[in-house]
Amino acid sequence: MKFKLYYLPLLFLLVSCNDKSNSKTFSLNNNTQNSDSDFFVTFNPLDANYVAKKKNDIAFYYKKLIGNKDYFGSFLVAKNGKILYENYQGLAYIERKDSIHKNKPLHIASVSKVLTASVILRMVDAEKIALDDKVSKYLDHFYFDDITVRMLLNHRSGLRHYGYFIETDVKWDRKKRITNQDILNLINSGKIHLESKPGTRFSYCNTNYALLALIIEKVSGMRYHEAMQELLFKPLGMKNTFVFDYEKHHDTVSQTYKANRMRLAFDHLDLVYGDKNIYSTPRDLLKFDLATYSENFYSKALQKEIYKGYSYESKGEKNYGLGIRLREWKEAPTLTYHNGWWHGNTSSYITMKNDSLTIICLSNKMSYRTYQTKKFLALFGNYPVKLDNSDEGSGGE
Template identity: 35%
Template structure:
């Protein structure tokens, strides 16, 4: 991915001016958040610093608007954004077009294909079934898919990308006979049974990001719940959380006329769907920034699963890290330290003309949600945004000559 040259003067000004809002160890006011979900006794409350005032929020909102307008005008960002702090939405906006051919404008109610951000919902479905005592993380895949030809692989290894399985999006290109016929999760299993594609690694020896693993998890959800995966997500997650603009992909999506973004190539040409889109679990969920805010807030409650189960999802599980590797992976979430010392859980996605990003800082109940239908490299500013929102130390920031250029990391 190409390097992005940031407007250093803009960021120096913004980072320095916003620091008063984010100082670590600032005085606590004792004020408790009573916003979204206030009537839910399981909602995790958080003390709000005295420095987080109406004036500071107004200032931060203005600064974020300046940043994103700059990225839209100068870097070609096309999408929607929502930023929260202490559970409050402090900024949301839409920039650009939902369809460059039709010239439809984006709104914050426009649904985007989430790509790999979908994986956290697949992991949640598995966690819910675990709490229902219908499966165990250490069960083998064969307990639910008896014909599965690879032994020694557990549900936990699928969740944490340590199964070693080869990527179905690659072997299907060679093995699927008719590209005009949609591929399903069941078809992926049948291809693996019939052709036994060579795994990349033995199970539980390497972290190797696996779309195949999450497609298998969706199949396990179906078999255990005796419910189609899309139906399970709708009935157990989307509807209870009132995520009214969230749904899974089906061939009918192409005919819908609601507020749905069209994926584009970097040259703004419409990206068409293909036979791989109908495989769910690793991708395939459509949602909006506002619905993802509801999802974020639900994770501070026990509406879906217990806090103990959620804690495990946000706990790193990579057995063998590379030298100097800071990132880890839980159940459908990447885990990384922020410059201010907090730990973020996040995920990004890239699929058929869509780029997506959802980052949460549980310590301060903040989130950064960005959805785009134009993968033109404009997401390479994410490192600068993280530094802006979660700066390291006042002294070092004040003396900084501006953030370094960043490249987009692998999703």
């Protein structure tokens, strides 16, 4: 099942053209939306006094919770499409004294999953993929016939993390960088057993998103890197976002560091994409986030599938939708977010649809402070979070 190349530019139009009278979505331009762009969403304007107060409050707590003198990273808070506060500090490449600024892409780690899922979900709305299609429909000779696209998206496939099974099952040579196709070939060899029966329980697993990237390639007829550019980054004006290509980018991108500023080398897992390996900025990610409010970006029916929980085997508030993490709070609206951690890169993306609120934090020097982002919700409503640093060490994916 492959798109013809001349057809590819039309993919993003398939859904939005269903209702021309409503085919507006959004764009971000100097903190405001551009109504002449392909995507436009109307938000209520914010009072100037409200903006000034929130900016001061956020700045105070940013310094307290995240932005100490040793922090490297980018931080942004926006409400109703308007940036209330942003901060950029530290170095993207210490050895070259390359500073982090608003247009400097950093590795977003597992927040990449949100963007990979988005392209898959857009293909679902375009009726090029069905959520409950079997993976074997798209990936020839896929070994586990019961696994569906939905199970990859919500981490209920039962597959094991490729970073583990290449060590325990096949003794992969670490001198050789593994690729997405290598992962698929190993699974199809029959040498890799499942962790659990497909559809029976949640287990967060990067393998799921490495396979989703291959499905994007099969359906689009393009390499993942080009598909993400043509089907997501370019239409949304995400000019400082790209998929990492080792041969092209390894010595020019922002580097990653331990907490002591020792640079971490790329390793045998750094060619795998879909689960990670997207570089972006908070401003670009805000452009994406605002698009998700449009019914022409995701249909109403699909939005219901994305932002609901699928895993209730264990009690608790933590859950996972389709490419998005959830905290299903009883006393407050569900927190929809995704964190990331790869090498020394940490990331956090929070999107609260009920409050039209976006909080984004990216860092390229190992720090748990990135995961303090959820505490800023306390400035915007009655959420079960506190503005202190009592759990600085918690976080991760």
